[in-house]
Amino acid sequence: xxxxxxxxxxxxxxxHEEWRRSSLNMIASENITSSAxxxxxxxxLSHKYAEGWPGARFYQGCTYFDxxxxxxxxxxxxxxxxxxxxxxxxxxxxxxxxxxxxxTKPGDTLMALHTSHGGHISHxxxxxxxxxxxxVKTFPFDEDxxxxxxxxxxxxxxxxxxxxxxxxxSLFLFPHPISEVVDAAKEMGSLIAYDGAHVLGLIxxxxxxxxxxxxxxxxxxxxxxxxxxxxxGMIVTRNMENEDLARLQWxxxxxxxxxxHLHHVAAKGIAAGEMVDFGKDYALQMCKNAKALASALxxxxxxxxxxxxxxxxxxxxxxxxxxxxxxxxxxxxxEAANIITNKNLLPWDPIEQSEDPSGLRIGVSELTRLGMxxxxxxxxxxxxxxxxxxxxxxSMVAAEVTSMRADFQDVRFCHEWDAI
Ligand SMILES: *Cc1c(COP(=O)(O)O)cnc(C)c1O
Numbered sequence: 001x002x003x004x005x006x007x008x009x010x011x012x013x014x015x016h017e018e019w020r021r022s023s024l025n026m027i028a029s030e031n032i033t034s035s036a037x038x039x040x041x042x043x044x045l046s047h048k049y050a051e052g053w054p055g056a057r058f059y060q061g062c063t064y065f066d067x068x069x070x071x072x073x074x075x076x077x078x079x080x081x082x083x084x085x086x087x088x089x090x091x092x093x094x095x096x097x098x099x100x101x102x103x104t105k106p107g108d109t110l111m112a113l114h115t116s117h118g119g120h121i122s123h124x125x126x127x128x129x130x131x132x133x134x135x136v137k138t139f140p141f142d143e144d145x146x147x148x149x150x151x152x153x154x155x156x157x158x159x160x161x162x163x164x165x166x167x168x169x170s171l172f173l174f175p176h177p178i179s180e181v182v183d184a185a186k187e188m189g190s191l192i193a194y195d196g197a198h199v200l201g202l203i204x205x206x207x208x209x210x211x212x213x214x215x216x217x218x219x220x221x222x223x224x225x226x227x228x229x230x231x232x233g234m235i236v237t238r239n240m241e242n243e244d245l246a247r248l249q250w251x252x253x254x255x256x257x258x259x260x261h262l263h264h265v266a267a268k269g270i271a272a273g274e275m276v277d278f279g280k281d282y283a284l285q286m287c288k289n290a291k292a293l294a295s296a297l298x299x300x301x302x303x304x305x306x307x308x309x310x311x312x313x314x315x316x317x318x319x320x321x322x323x324x325x326x327x328x329x330x331x332x333x334x335e336a337a338n339i340i341t342n343k344n345l346l347p348w349d350p351i352e353q354s355e356d357p358s359g360l361r362i363g364v365s366e367l368t369r370l371g372m373x374x375x376x377x378x379x380x381x382x383x384x385x386x387x388x389x390x391x392x393x394x395s396m397v398a399a400e401v402t403s404m405r406a407d408f409q410d411v412r413f414c415h416e417w418d419a420i
Contacts, residue, residue, distance in 0.1 A: 021409065022402040023338035024380060028316045028363025029170070029198065029225045032370065034274060034414030037267045041230050046263035051253070065262055072269025079204045079275055080212065080219065082236035084245060087268050088252055088260035089233030092197040092222035095252075096122040097131070098235065099164075099193060099220055102251025103244060106133035108163035111156070111190075113148070114138035117347050118171030120195065137162060143347040146306050146318075150177045154184045161188035167216065168195030171344060171361055173305070173312045175209035182215035191244070193218040199314055200234075201226030201365070204275045205283020208314060212238040218248070223264075226286065226315050226365050228413070229271030232264040273420075278413035282368065286315045289364040292374035293317050296381030301389050305346075305359075315363050320346060322358035324388050330360055336394035337387045338401040370408040379404060 025032070033041075045065060051058045054066035069087070076085040089095035104110065110129050113119030119138070121127035129136050137160050140152035148167075157165065165185055167176040178192065185192050194211035200221040202208035211219050218237045223229035235252070237245065253260075275282070294304040294311035303320045304311050311317060321330045327343030334341055344361040345354060364372075367380070383401060386392040 019338075022405055023340055023398075024383075024401055024405060025340045025366045026362045026364065027340055027342055028361050028365070029222075030363070031201075031224060031226065031228050031365045032411055033224075033228060033230060033267070033271070034411050036270050036415060036417040036420060037228070037230060037274075039417045040267035040270050041263050043263050043266060045266050046261070048262050049259045050262055051259055065266075068262070068266045068269065072265050072272065075269055075272035075276055076234065076236060079272055079279070080236045080238075082212065082238055084235075084237040084240065086235045086249070086252055087223075087232075087265045088257055089220070089235060090257065090261050090264070091231065091233045092120075092195070092220065093122045093128060093233070094256055095220035095222075095233035095235050096120075096166075096195060097128045097256045098251040099166075099218065099248065100128060100132040100134065100251070101255045102248035103191060103193075104132060104134055104163050108134055109137055109160050110134040110164050110166060111137050111139060111153075111160070111162040112166040113169050114141065116345055116349065116351065117141040117143075118146075118169035120168075120170045120197065123166060123195070134164075141347065145174070145309065146347070147174050148177055150180045153177075154181055157181060157184040157188055157190060162190045165190050165192045166195055167192070167211070168197065168199075168220075170198060171316070171318060171359075172198050172314050173316055173318060174309065175313060178209070178211055178214040178216055185215075191218070192216045193220065195219075196221040198222075198225050198316070201228060201275065201279070202283050202286065202314060204272075205279035205281075205286075207280075207283040207287050212236070217244075223268050223271065226283070226363075227271060228274060228282070228365075228369060230264045230267035232261065232268055234268065270420075274414045277415070282413040285373065286364055286368045287313065288374055289368050289372065289377055290315050290317055293362070293364060293377040293381060296378045297384060300381050300385035302381075302384060315365050315368075317362045317364075318344065318346070319360040319362065320358055321360050321388065326356050327359055328356040330388055333387055333394050334384070337383070337397035338405075339383060339387070339397075367408075369411050369413060371410065371412045372408060376408075 112123035194216040344359040
């Protein structure tokens with residue numbers, strides 16, 4: 001007889017899958033993978049070691065995996081027009097740690113976004129930047145534009161000559177001003193990197209912005225947010241000095257990794273192939289859906305940020321729900337209605353309010369992958385109104401969500417495993 005826990009684990013996996021099939025997952029950092037990506041994750045590559053480079057491994061048995069890694073890398077070279085690609089980082093945070101360990105020393109200054117303004121914990125002194133003992137200066141921020149304040153940032157770069165300037169965010173509505181600060185960064189000898197964790201799929205699909213073209217040398221990122229791959233990280237670079245690149249590689253291996261996750265490298269490659277074949281259409285539809293959802297939510301009486309700027313240029317919409325019960329109540333009640341989102345601090349919230357912030361962060365990556373378009377966003381916005389404004393019984397709304405979701409069960413913008 002198997003131990004009881006095995007049954008509990010299996011049963012809850014199945015329940016989770018059933019719930020996910022019948023709900024609207026609108027967590028901005030999540031997505032749904034194609035059957036081909038899932039198949040690669042479940043492959044026998046998951047129990048293999050491959051330290052070293054293709055053709056020069058420390059372990060035998062990599063004959064086939066070498067081809068997998070080379071071809072996966074080559075698709076990323078193509079998507080990002082990169083001069084160096086590294087798919088070994090096992091998460092976005094792991095990629096950022098490698099960046100910090102490779103290219104900074106303790107005591108160096110890092111310029112990054114404050115968490116209240118949408119920055120990620122790995123950019124802070126209580127996260128990865130702190131473990132590298134970096135002196136973090138946060139970007140001056142324009143709360144009205146929900147973006148970095150260019151003039152004050154240029155001043156701060158000249159004042160503090162940071163070793164590393166790290167753009168990118170977790171709450172991310174509009175492209176960051178990279179080209180605007182390139183001259184000041186050059187003057188002060190600062191390296192520019194871009195954390196594309198959230199927007200990697202938009203960048204690969206040629207929407208949003210082109211960080212390497214605008215003057216960043218390095219993009220770090222997660223491969224599972226708007227990029228429709230497995231959980232994981234990656235780094236791509238262009239125009240880096242050889243010495244810096246060698247240090248970055250050292251940061252990755254053996255700095256913050258021994259073995260990388262080979263099944264995830266394969267799955268990243270398959271997702272990259274999907275982006276080469278379908279990425280432009282997918283990314284464009286994601287942006288259209290986010291804008292359509294924001295307008296529809298406003299029409300229903302809710303308050304998305306940045307109406308004066310067209311609400312958003314990314315996959316995200318940010319709602320101010322302070323007048324509708326607050327972030328905690330709204331997120332929990334939506335969950336009871338099978339609409340999965342997350343509460344979020346808004347820039348003007350005091351940090352003590354983290355448990356019950358004013359904001360709700362919404363993403364449309366998964367709904368877009370399931371084939372929803374602008375008109376469907378109106379239906380989704382009406383469901384939000386029923387829960388948040390009309391205060392309808394969430395279990396009744398959950399039934400409506402489930403019935404709507406029944407029409408959207410297949411992942412688009414991909415090939416079936418058997419067709420590749
Ligand atoms: C999500 C996120 C990360 C971390 O990614 P993981 O893959 O979860 O480690 C890093 N940076 C930003 C800006 C993010 O939003």
